[in-house]
Amino acid sequence: MAQLNMVQAINQALAYEMERDDRVVLLGEDVGRDGGVFRVTEGLMERFGGERVLDTPLCEAGIMGAAIGMAAYGLRPVPEIQFMGFTYSAFEQLFAHAARIRSRSRGRFTCPLVVRTPYGGGIKAPELHEESTEALFCQVPGLKVVVPSGPYMAKGLLLSALRDPDPVLFLEPTRLYRLIREEVPEGEYLVELGKARVARSGGAVTVVAWGSMLERVLKAVDGYDAEVLDLLTLSPFDIGAVLASVRKTGRLVIVHEAAKSCGFGAEIAATVAEEAILHLRGPVLRVTAPDVPVPLAKLIDHYLPGAQQIRQALDEVLQY
Amino acid sequence: MPLESIGTFEIKRLGVLNERGEADPDLMPQLSEEEIRRMYELMLLARVFDERAVALQREGRIGTYPPILGQEAAQVGSAFALSPGDWVFPSFREMGVHLTLGFPIAQLLQYWGGDERAQKAPEGLNIFPFCVAVASQIPQAVGAALAVRYRRDPAVVVTYFGDGATSKGDFHEGMNMAGVFKLPMVFICQNNQWAISVPLKTQTASPSIAQKAIAYGFEGVQVDGNDVFAVYRATREAFEKARGGGGPTFIECLTYRMADHTTADDAGRYRPPEEVALWRERDPIARLERFLEARGAWTPQLRVEAKEKAARIIDDAIREMEDVPPPAPAELFDGVLAALTPRQAGQKKGL
Numbered sequence: 001m002a003q004l005n006m007v008q009a010i011n012q013a014l015a016y017e018m019e020r021d022d023r024v025v026l027l028g029e030d031v032g033r034d035g036g037v038f039r040v041t042e043g044l045m046e047r048f049g050g051e052r053v054l055d056t057p058l059c060e061a062g063i064m065g066a067a068i069g070m071a072a073y074g075l076r077p078v079p080e081i082q083f084m085g086f087t088y089s090a091f092e093q094l095f096a097h098a099a100r101i102r103s104r105s106r107g108r109f110t111c112p113l114v115v116r117t118p119y120g121g122g123i124k125a126p127e128l129h130e131e132s133t134e135a136l137f138c139q140v141p142g143l144k145v146v147v148p149s150g151p152y153m154a155k156g157l158l159l160s161a162l163r164d165p166d167p168v169l170f171l172e173p174t175r176l177y178r179l180i181r182e183e184v185p186e187g188e189y190l191v192e193l194g195k196a197r198v199a200r201s202g203g204a205v206t207v208v209a210w211g212s213m214l215e216r217v218l219k220a221v222d223g224y225d226a227e228v229l230d231l232l233t234l235s236p237f238d239i240g241a242v243l244a245s246v247r248k249t250g251r252l253v254i255v256h257e258a259a260k261s262c263g264f265g266a267e268i269a270a271t272v273a274e275e276a277i278l279h280l281r282g283p284v285l286r287v288t289a290p291d292v293p294v295p296l297a298k299l300i301d302h303y304l305p306g307a308q309q310i311r312q313a314l315d316e317v318l319q320y
Numbered sequence: 321m322p323l324e325s326i327g328t329f330e331i332k333r334l335g336v337l338n339e340r341g342e343a344d345p346d347l348m349p350q351l352s353e354e355e356i357r358r359m360y361e362l363m364l365l366a367r368v369f370d371e372r373a374v375a376l377q378r379e380g381r382i383g384t385y386p387p388i389l390g391q392e393a394a395q396v397g398s399a400f401a402l403s404p405g406d407w408v409f410p411s412f413r414e415m416g417v418h419l420t421l422g423f424p425i426a427q428l429l430q431y432w433g434g435d436e437r438a439q440k441a442p443e444g445l446n447i448f449p450f451c452v453a454v455a456s457q458i459p460q461a462v463g464a465a466l467a468v469r470y471r472r473d474p475a476v477v478v479t480y481f482g483d484g485a486t487s488k489g490d491f492h493e494g495m496n497m498a499g500v501f502k503l504p505m506v507f508i509c510q511n512n513q514w515a516i517s518v519p520l521k522t523q524t525a526s527p528s529i530a531q532k533a534i535a536y537g538f539e540g541v542q543v544d545g546n547d548v549f550a551v552y553r554a555t556r557e558a559f560e561k562a563r564g565g566g567g568p569t570f571i572e573c574l575t576y577r578m579a580d581h582t583t584a585d586d587a588g589r590y591r592p593p594e595e596v597a598l599w600r601e602r603d604p605i606a607r608l609e610r611f612l613e614a615r616g617a618w619t620p621q622l623r624v625e626a627k628e629k630a631a632r633i634i635d636d637a638i639r640e641m642e643d644v645p646p647p648a649p650a651e652l653f654d655g656v657l658a659a660l661t662p663r664q665a666g667q668k669k670g671l
Contacts, residue, residue: 025470027466051469051470052470054466056497057493057496057497057500059459059493059496059497061456061459061489061490061493062459062462062490062493062494062496062497063459064459065456065458065459065460065462065463065490065493065494066459066460066462066463066466066497067463068459068460068463069409069459069460069461069462069463069464069465069466069467069477070463070464070466070467070470071463072448072460072463072464073407073463073464073467073468073471074467074471075467075470077463089489092453092456092490093456093459093460096453096456097453097456097460101449102655102656102657102658103436103654103655103656104436104439104449104655105439105440105441105448105449105655106436106437106439106440106654106655107440107654107655108439108440108441108443109448109449110658141656141657141664142656142657144657164658165657165658166657166658194661236661236662236663236664239662239663240662
């Protein structure tokens with residue numbers, strides 16, 4: 001089995017599905033000839049032609065709107081937005097239309113598309129290239145939000161997303177693109193959307209994380225009796241898996257790289273408060289970025305949660 | 321380097337039927353007597369639909385409604401040029417298009433009565449739901465046209481919008497892509513000259529909207545939007561061109577919003593009555609009647625009969641609409657996703 005990084009795993013998933021299903025069409029800025037700014041779509045235009053890997057003008061709303069029209073017509077478009085910070089110009093298309101077409105037309109038109117976008121901080125890039133505003137998208141009914149945490153998960157989740165009948169926002173943790181290599185089967189395997197994964201078993205405290213924070217959490221919990229849940233799908237998130245783990249450990253720490261207020265951790269904490277508060281031995285703690293805009297490189301290490309903050313939270317909650 | 325001209329352009333305005341109802345024989349499109357009578361009946365149907373819808377809103381029987389009064393030629397004339405299999409991405413003020421294409425009338429009223437189930441177009445009729453967010457349907461139409469071409473289908477995609485939409489970014493992004501990819505599309509702008517209280521001159525400094533197409537690399541034409549023959553001719557030609565691989569066309573139908581923006585608006589607050597009176601003289605239905613009358617094919621009595629026929633159709637549809645039981649609370653969850661999430665399933669059960 002080949003050792004692949006996440007860029008290669010995602011590329012393999014796209015190629016596999018394009019080979020299998022001629023409805024799958026990629027579109028976006030620089031996705032064709034250039035293979036994408038992170039080379040995720042490298043070689044696909046040569047292999048599948050310019051009609052299936054479409055280099056578009058620079059227009060995020062236009063790309064997203066066009067993907068909606070393609071999906072409604074019966075294709076399975078995969079729009080790439082070059083960085084998550086540029087999805088903001090496509091908000092209206094995504095929120096007001098992609099997420100609502102099925103409901104608005106009562107199923108006469110559907111929107112099976114996968115929006116791929118690099119997500120998260122720590123790559124020394126310019127402003128708006130390191131955003132992690134996933135919670136904004138999780139507030140929208142009708143839209144699924146998926147965040148892989150490594151190459152193996154990325155391929156299996158992407159194949160599932162590409163076959164999902166509804167729109168999926170697929171957030172690719174940029175910092176992990178080439179950081180981790182894993183064994184990735186060449187052929188088909190699916191990782192079910194909406195299911196979390198126990199990345200590490202433990203009994204004293206549950207730590208929930210996703211995306212690039214998972215890698216950081218797994219290092220930080222060394223020496224602790226911590227169970228680490230890799231959420232993988234944020235919307236809809238695996239409520240059952242979180243509750244089962246919290247009922248077992250009685251303690252919960254949530255780690256995300258987005259700002260704290262109204263971050264996705266708040267949703268998890270509120271759900272646990274509703275469903276499992278009597279199982280808790282101590283407060284639910286969130287380790288997050290502060291409520292400030294994502295800074296540039298000089299301050300990013302003070303913004304992103306680090307191993308020390310994660311251990312502090314574990315130490316605090318384990319006092320109870 | 322000398323200072324040289326790198327481009328000049330010309331923009332055409334098409335009119336077939338003048339105010340007196342005289343058709344230019346060179347420009348008159350090929351239409352049978354039967355087709356012309358059908359156009360007339362559809363315009364009257366749209367007029368009666370509109371009158372009844374406004375009345376229903378005033379009586380509290382439907383919700384806020386955006387009138388189409390005065391735009392019947394632009395809507396019926398353009399939709400008349402569509403073929404089965406073509407795709408339509410409307411805004412929310414094209415009920416005349418829906419009526420021409422045979423969208424169930426009761427469903428149109430049901431939607432404006434606040435029942436979203438009515439947005440489900442019948443199978444075989446490729447009309448996208450009403451798009452309330454101005455101009456956002458335009459890039460979606462572009463995507464459908466990309467799919468048409470990818471599939472090598474004979475269909476053409478048409479999108480409708482108003483003059484206000486042409487100020488928005490989605491208009492630019494959609495027009496730009498259509499030009500770059502030379503897509504089988506027709507853009508129909510109903511320039512009714514008012515976006516709620518904002519008149520055209522505040523909307524754009526461009527002398528015509530049609531000329532904007534030139535910057536995107538394809539043809540734009542202005543047509544007299546109150547001349548059903550001109551609208552039909554321009555649209556049919558644009559469709560033929562698109563079907564033949566000739567790329568997109570932009571059609572500006574110069575017309576006028578005779579009524580308020582919606583039933584919640586009072587246009588008397590912001591526009592001069594003389595202007596409205598001037599456009600009332602240019603009523604598209606009256607103009608077609610003058611044409612028919614000169615050919616001995618119309619009398620005032622014919623209008624009475626045709627209007628009665630339209631009224632019967634609309635009144636039947638109103639009864640049908642009012643007989644539809646309201647949606648059950650659980651229908652809130654219909655079609656949000658292909659399958660309910662566990663949390664949605666619990667919420668639905670708890671209703």
